Amino acid sequence: MTNFSLQDLEAIIATRATSGDASSWTATLVGSGINKAAEKLGEEAVETVIAAIAEDSTKTRDEAADLLFHLLVVLHMKEVSVGDVMDELERRTGQSGITEKASRGG
Numbered sequence: 001m002t003n004f005s006l007q008d009l010e011a012i013i014a015t016r017a018t019s020g021d022a023s024s025w026t027a028t029l030v031g032s033g034i035n036k037a038a039e040k041l042g043e044e045a046v047e048t049v050i051a052a053i054a055e056d057s058t059k060t061r062d063e064a065a066d067l068l069f070h071l072l073v074v075l076h077m078k079e080v081s082v083g084d085v086m087d088e089l090e091r092r093t094g095q096s097g098i099t100e101k102a103s104r105g106g
């Protein structure tokens with residue numbers, strides 16, 4: 001498995017968003033505004049749902065990659081970092097007590 005992380009992609013998106021490169025999909029999406037970017041995120045979510053229901057694992061993986069990319073673009077535009085989201089996910093594990101059990105190997 002690759003070491004490429006969501007934080008790596010987040011950093012690429014931050015760089016490309018302000019690149020001014022007309023060939024950059026990231027710059028195009030960010031330049032089109034939050035309504036358009038969020039609409040695109042919704043489309044990718046629907047395509048992922050359809051793939052999960054009606055397509056094979058490879059198609060589902062590909063749509064999930066599109067979904068995560070477009071989610072990170074929207075998070076960038078809303079100034080929410082991947083770290084912020086992970087902090088919230090970690091906080092939720094604390095609520096359920098799973099973290100404590102996992103650290104005990106239970």
Ligand SMILES: N=c1c2ncn([C@@H]3O[C@H](COP(=O)(O)OP(=O)(O)OP(=O)(O)O)[C@@H](O)[C@H]3O)c2ncn1[C@@H]1O[C@H](COP(=O)(O)O)[C@@H](O)[C@H]1O
Pocket residue numbers: 012013016023024025026027065066069
């Ligand atoms: N991970 C992605 C990524 N995933 C999807 N996309 C683009 O998202 C766009 C829209 O995807 P769609 O699924 O809607 O595809 P479509 O061509 O419109 O066709 P349909 O499938 O909808 O029929 C396409 O142009 C894809 O190339 C991405 N564009 C960029 N990245 C990453 O961002 C980096 C910078 O890219 P640029 O900003 O383009 O330089 C790249 O090196 C990648 O790491």
